[in-house]
Every structure is written in C-alpha cells, then in structure tokens.
Amino acid sequence: MTHTIRVDIVSAEAEIYSGEATLVVATGELGELGIAPRHAPLITRLKPGHVDVVAANGERQQFYVSGGILEVQPQVVTILADTAARAADLDEAAALKAKEEAEAALANRGPQMDVAEAQAKLAEALAQLQALERMRKTLKH
C-alpha cells in the first residue's frame, strides 16, 4: 500500500518540481482539488493559482502556475504548467500578429520564383559551397 504519490510539475521551459508527496492541492477549472494517493484518474485544466505540495517528509511547498493541465494517474500526478498567462483573446491577438507579419513580408516580396526555379537556385548555391569545400581540401595537401 502506497502512502505517497509521485508529483511532477513542469513547464515548457523548465522542470519545476519532482518528488514524492502525500497531498497535492491545485486550483482546477471547477474548483479546488485535493489529490491524495490512489486518487481516481482525472484530467483537468488549471486556473491561474497556487499548487501546494505536501512532500513525503511533511514539508509544504507552494508554487504558482498561470494555468496548465493536471493529470492524475493512480500513482502519479503530472502538472503541465503554462509559461505565461494565457487567454483566448490573447492567443487571438498573437495569431493576428503572426498573420499581419506574413502579410507585411508579402507586401514587399520582390521578384517571384517558381518552386522549380527556386529549387534549381538552391541546388546551385549548395553545389558552389561543396565545390569550395573540395577546393579547400585539395589546397591543404
């Protein structure tokens, strides 16, 4: 019978916490969640808020997450934290910006090329590079 549950908290840019715990408290989308060992499998989105971890030695640690996903398996809790505040309208704005950037790039694109033409040009450039490389090698001897 296990009395602890493994907890992994990570964000896309860093590992935040990893260890055994007796209790994990987090703010799920539908309210506060307390997860003890042998909890039923659960998966939920997290709201911005703190995550409390009571480690196996009784030590209490607190982390702040700005959202993410919490997954519970019988013996392991995984929290995939977001790296920044995320909201639908913020994402929408970012998408719009990406589109605008592309349009701005297209506005002054210069002469156009076919796929075939571009392929040929690239092949030529690469061949030149290779030729230089070969020349360099033969010169060495």
Added chain:
Amino acid sequence: MASGREIKTKIKSTQNMRKVTGALQMVSASKIRKAQDLMKASRPYARLMRKVIAHVAQASTDFTHPFLTERENVARVGFIVVSTDRGLAGGLNSNLFRRTLTSIREWQGKGAEVDVVAIGQKAVQFFRRIKGVNLIGSATHLGEKPKLEDLIGVIKVVLDAYSDNKLDRVFLVYNDFVNTIVQKPSIDALLPLSLVATELENAEGKTSEGVKVEQTHDWDYIYEPDARTVLEHLMTRYIESVVYQAALENLASEHAARMVAMKAASDNASKVIGELTLVYNKARQAAITQEISEIVGGAAAV
C-alpha cells in the same frame, strides 16, 4: 607582380577578416552550450506531455478529437518551416529549404495546395518569393532564448486553419541537432496526430520508465469540465511544445553550423595570409636583389 605595399594591404585586410570570423566562431561556440541547455530544460515537459497523451490514447473515451482523425482527401497541406534569422551558417538553411521544396513539389504534384508558416527571417524571405505557396503566418526575431509565447501566434494560425478544414495535413520542418558537426534537416508529420500517436506508444513501451498503465480493464478519466474542452487544450499544448522544441533544436543547429562555417572561413583566411606573405617576401627579395645589382653595375661603370 604586385608591389610590396599592395600585397601588404591585402594581408592586412585578410587578417582583419580572420579576426571577425574568429570572433564569430567563438561566439557561436559559447552559444551552442546555452542552446543545448535550453533544449535539455524543455525535455521533461515534452516527455511528460507524451506520457499524458499516451494515457489519453489508452483511455476509452467516446470522444475523438479532430486532431486525431486522419482525413482521406488531402486538398491543402501546411508546412511550419523553422529557420534562422541570420545567415553565415553554411548550407544550413539552403539544405532545409531544398528538402522542403522537394516535399512541396510532391504535394503539388498530387494536386494539393500548399500553405507555409515561416519561423525565422530566412524562411520568410525565401518563401514569400515562391509562386504557388501561400505564406499564411510568420514569426521572426526569436533571439537567443526563444519563448513559447513568441510561437503561440503562428501555431494558432495553423491549428485554426486545420480546425476550419483549410488544412488537411501539417508538417513541421526544422534542423535536428544531432551533434556539433551534424545537423539533419527533418520533415515531421505534425497533424493529424494519429500518424504520430502509434510511434509514441511504441516509444513508451520501449523506455518503460515511470508508471505504466495497466491495460487489463477499460478505464477513463474524470474530465473536468468535459472531455472535449480538456482534450482540445491538451492537444494545443502538445503541438505548441513540439514546435517549441523544434525551434530550440534549430537554434542549436544554427550555432553549430555557424561555428563550423566560421572555422572554415578562418582557416581559409590563414591560408590566404600564408600565401600572400610568401608572395610579399619574394617581391621584397627581388627588389633588394635588383637594387644590389644596380649598385654593383653602377660601381663597375665608374
């Protein structure tokens, strides 16, 4: 033969050039390490994300996410191309673009239209000029420490297009960092995920790290608030993490390629300097010999 002074200026300018390429090489060498650290730091997230996805794939839900279903008719294909912002990296970008173009041609041959999302200045500059390829989004100037936030926009453009049936298949193109010498241009299938999911499960079985889920009985998650919302969220985050990882791989590749290219340039400069010095010395010697013979000739005449 060029005069002594002309050769001397040539030597001087080549030496300056070698200084610049040498500095660039050193800068890249130190940046590789940082880029590799970033790659390492982002790995746990990707690993756990894959684990959760594998669990979700095993759970017996009655809801299948659109990202997981393969479409029979492929009318539009999307490419997310990750490139560098700056040049001087040897054939890194050219190789990548060439492979991408080959793939684009294949799809066009099958009658599919091609949309491209460009990450990095070089990809933008390249793909905006290609006919028959639509540039639908771009992100540039990610810097030395790419942030996931910088990529959210372009990823959303692609995911939205996929959800609206404007794209039927999406590929991710980037340079895979194998080691400092080798960077492999890779084209990975990103959407639909079913192409990837089978691979994931295999990988999961092989590594067998962490807690494995028993598959003896049917089970399902408690979804809060509901399966659709949670899976939607999970898939989006998964795609984001994959693209983010690709951006980091590409960054490490960029520095590695630049380091190698700049080392070659420095070596070449050294060789040119050596040859020029030889020519300069010969010219100097010839001038001295001539002067002596003139003096001797003059003395003899007196």
